[in-house]
Amino acid sequence: MSFKRKTLIFLILSQLVYLMFSIAWLVVLGISAYLFRDSSEVNPGIRALFAYLQAYPGGLLLGLILGWTYFAKGKYKQAVWWNLLPLLWVVPYVGIIIYANIFA
Template structure:
């Protein structure tokens, strides 16, 4: 079930990835390391998702259920900060 939710987040990721290029509107942003790290982190979501899906199913098939749950939590490294930012923006 969690993997279905993560795949649905690909639709949200497409929008966020498209908007992430706007971080480079400022001419000084091209030399800013933080901007590049955030940009690369956003674009690595599909890699993390694919690794989580493959790793989760491999460990599940080997009956390592706890490791499978850990592998399934990898995409949360992208989803939780985004959700936290959205909650913060609605509160403030």
């Protein structure tokens, strides 16, 4: 199997996973609004966490667009690396889910 075909399969499968996490992201973002309900002064760390959660769609779009752009140009390694950008949000979310299931 050629590297082009492997890259194509990887891009499609990983983006389907990212789509599933987009649904989970909506739930997490909705719940994260409760971070601000109890205090009049909000901790800067809480604001940073909320901004990080809000940035997922932008990171997802950037990774998808640049991944397919580099794939079309024949730069397959760069396409894969850009397609991994949404993992900056996915990996911590999966880690929290695993941690919660083990220690809850």
